Each structure stands twice: as structure tokens, then as C-alpha cells.
Amino acid sequence: MVMYAPQEVRADGLPDRVTIYEVGARDGLQNEKQVVPTEVKAQFVERLVAAGLRTVETTSFVHPAWVPQLADAEELIDRLERAPGVRYPVLVPNLKGLRRALDRGVRDVAVFASVTETFSRRNLNRSVAEALEMIAPVVDGARSAGAGVRVYVSMAFGDPWEGEVPRERVVDVAGRLMALGCTEMSLSDTIGTGTPGHVTALVADLVDSGIPLERIGVHFHDTYGQALANVLAALQAGVTTVDSSAGGLGGCNFAESATGNLATEDLVWQLHGLGIETGVDLDALVRTSVWMAGQLGRPSVSRTVQALAGTAGRQRGAA
């Protein structure tokens, strides 16, 4: 016997089940320079779902000039074979994007906000307050159409220009976003500088401020190798939604040193080792990331994919 799966040893105080919010198809691909064919994107999403992922962010209805890679949002949504019980949220930067998404029948959207003024101005060309004003009608419109709205609360653990980000500011901005009607937030360590004590403290502060735990997801980057330790701290704090990207695809090209989404495979290895249910078939997921790496022409950065890539083929006789 060889070890193609982690040994399961449970730990006290952790959830029985975690929802993995898969961002590879959107966050992962959006910075790819070479445009990925729509058919490949559709297959990628379908394979992720076949591997057991139940929340797969699919694309962004951003203006095509901003992110040419995702200019095929409508086509991709139309082409997707949707599975029952699976959520396929899309990012909508503004009202126009929301209308395009709703027109395609999308019923889960995500919006984006920054905790820090500098990143808000650089990324959205608006102050934080102005960004909230822009988001308000998007949230309203989505909710009126019966759609759930997730908000990415970025730079929540540090900002490359401003340095340390006070937790009170995160609580303040997050509170205002939830008050607008967002149904879920993703606490995002955009530059990956956060460490576990910071996660514990920030989640506790958010809960103390009245945001229910089940509405808080976490989005960690592996820029300094901290993502999985931060996930552990978040789980210990009661968080049950964790963002990750199949194969570790992507990052954020708007922020310095912001490479390195947490790889879904590395996350699944940890969760399954802890006896936490995810619904994911790790072997099928690894084969999907190996296939996608072939499409992109470079190996996956996921340590688990690297370790298992050979074995996944060996076990099933297929890449």
C-alpha cells in the first residue's frame, strides 16, 4: 500500500463539514495572459463539479476590455452543463455586470470591496465609501432578483501600500457591506501576510460585531506559505466556508506580491486528514488540475498535485 490519501485523525472543536468555495475558473484564470477557449473553461467547471465541488465560481461579468480572458462570460454560462444542487456564482463589478448575469439566469453573484483606501482607489478607482455606494444598488438588484450576494472583503489582513490594517476598520467595512444586504462575506488576505492569531482575532471581532459565523468565509493566499495554517485557525474559530483554487491557479495582478491562491487539493488533503467532509474526490480533482495544467502549458503549483500527479495516472491509467 502507498498513501494516496491522508490518514484520518479528527481534532476537537472543528466542524464536521466544510464548504469549499472553488475560485479556480474565475480568480484562477482571470490573470492568464493566453486566452483559454470557452470550451476548455466549460470543461474545467464541469470537471470540478464532477470531482464533487458544489460551489464553483464560474466567471466575471466585468467589462471585456478590463479582463479580456473573461470576455466570454455569456457564452460560457450558456454552454455550461449545470448539475443540480451546485451553485455557479459569478463576479459582477457593477450594475451593468449584474444585469448581464441575471439575463443569463445566474442566481448567485459576488461583488468586490476593499478595506483599504489605497487598494480601493487603485483597483476600483474609488474611495471605500464611493465603492460602497456603487455596490449598494448591485446588492439591491441582486437580492430583488432572488440572488445571493457574496462580497469579497479584500486587504483584510494587510495592505502592500498602507501596511497593517486595523481590525476595527475591517469590522466597520464588513458591517456596512452586510448592512447593504450581502448574504455572505469572504474575508480575503489578498497579499497573504496574515498569520493564525490574526485570523482568530479578526473572526472573533466580526462575530462580536454581529455577523453570524455561517456568513463568514475565508480566502487566504499562500504568498508567505501561511494559507493552510490560517485555514486551521479559521476552522478552530468556527468558520465553515473556505475559498481555494484548483491546482493553486491565479492570484491577483492588481496587488504587489499577491500571487498564490490556496490550492484546493492542499486544502482537501488537510480537511480529509482532519476527518472533515467536503464531498470532494481528491483523485478526480488532481486529474482535473493535471489536465488544466496541460491546457495552460505549465505544471500546477499545488504541492498535493505535484505529489499525486504521478499516482493519479498510475491508479487509473489516465492523466
Add this chain to the structure above:
Amino acid sequence: MVMYAPQEVRADGLPDRVTIYEVGARDGLQNEKQVVPTEVKAQFVERLVAAGLRTVETTSFVHPAWVPQLADAEELIDRLERAPGVRYPVLVPNLKGLRRALDRGVRDVAVFASVTETFSRRNLNRSVAEALEMIAPVVDGARSAGAGVRVYVSMAFGDPWEGEVPRERVVDVAGRLMALGCTEMSLSDTIGTGTPGHVTALVADLVDSGIPLERIGVHFHDTYGQALANVLAALQAGVTTVDSSAGGLGGCNFAESATGNLATEDLVWQLHGLGIETGVDLDALVRTSVWMAGQLGRPSVSRTVQALAGTAGRQRGAA
């Protein structure tokens, strides 16, 4: 301001100070195919010490035919400028190695044992019981000479041939090693499959068996990206000695998929973020790993080194 250091946010129940047991010069270099000049090794060790590391495993007094890279053990030890208050342990595989080490004035040694029969036979060409018999006089001889003896307890979390490793077996082998007179053990996840609940449970079992916490170190590999989360679990269990390798150098070429020592820089980022004292100057350490990467002709695998490599130079005007 930009973030060249983690924001410090303490967490409950963690130690105030952690001893980093640096293995880069021995475990990190031993598998390098191209022989590194003794002068470079000496500089590497001296720079690690200058960066604040206080326990730096230096080399192995193994038979030169086994590990040609470390055939210069005597020369390296003679050449080293030793700093006061710093431990420079060396690996000794057998009595002959011990005598060579003691002859050079070494007063801290490490020995190696496997929990599993298969790895013991493959790596030491002996059963576990026979390996313990071989180790016994080495421990005796070292202790008689006033030297401390650390033992690496390898395959403690899984074995690539045997699969899952029962915790009782680890406790049994570790207990026998401590009974032989070892002064410290390093609980080693040689193939990197362990997850945090496993760490918590195994440390608790060892402590329950009578091994004091302060004699238990942990040695995690990042093969599946789990090393730092496992460190967090170990710290929460009260462990205060953590092994790591500057720049993430090395792994173990005797075991399948055993690449990926935990990088010291990634560990330091976490510990400093948690407000845990290490004595390490992260910037000096990063510059050391960037310099060593230049000597080896390939970039460091440490995420923190990759993120900070540019800034370390930018800050000080030197690589």
C-alpha cells in the same frame, strides 16, 4: 510603507518562544548532486548563525561513500568560526561516526531511527530492533562524552510502503529510544502526509507515555503543503522546538515523495506573526537563502524567500 514583516497578533495557548532547529546545512545539502565547496558550507552555517539561529545542524559524519556531499565533515567543523551560545549538532549514523565527531570536539549529536520496518530496512538495512541495537552504544558513547543526543524518529506519520503508521508503534519506538538515553526526539513526518489532528493526537500520546514535552521536537515536510498547519497544531500542543531548513532546501532521497523540508523563512513568518520570539532576523535569513540559492544555481522554494527576495535587496542594496 510596505509589509516586509508580518503583523504581530498573538493567540492564546501558544509558547512565548520557540527554538528553531535549523537543518539546511545537513539535511538540506546532503542530497545536492553537485558538491558544495567546504568554504561555502562554512559561510552558510556562519550566515545562519549571524541571522540569529542558535541551533544549526552542520553536517553528518556518515561514511563518505554514502553521502559524498558531506565527505568534508572534519574539514568543515575545523573551519567553522563558532559563535558562543550556539549549538552545532552533527548527525552520526554509527559508532565510527560518533568517534570522528567527538574527535573534532563536537558536543551535540543526532542519530536516526525509523518507526517502520520497511523504511528501517531500506534506509539502514536493519530491522527496527536491530537499528535500536546499533544506536544504543552510539547514545551511550555520546552521553559518556557529555554530548546531547537527538534522535530523528522518522516515518512517524505515515510510510510510503506500509501506509498508515499506528500511533502506538511511534510511542513504543520513541519510548525505547528515550530509554536508551536520547535527550531529545524529533518527530518526523518524512513523507509529509500528516495533518493537524494527527499531530495533536501523537504529541498527546507521547506526553501520556511519559516523554516530557520539552524533549519533543517536530520535523514536518511540505510535500502536501501541510507543514505550517502541522506546526501550529504542535505549538498548540505545547511543543517548542521546530525543525526547518533555510530556503526550504532538501528533503529525503531515500523515500518516495519526500521532498520539501519546511522553509525556515515561512516558519519565522508564522512565528513572528504570532508574536513568538525566535531570535531570527528574517531579512538577514532571506538574504542568506538568496545567496545560497545563487551558489546552488536555482531559486529557493520558500514562498517567503520568493516574496521577500526583491525587498531584501531593495532594503539594503545587497543580495
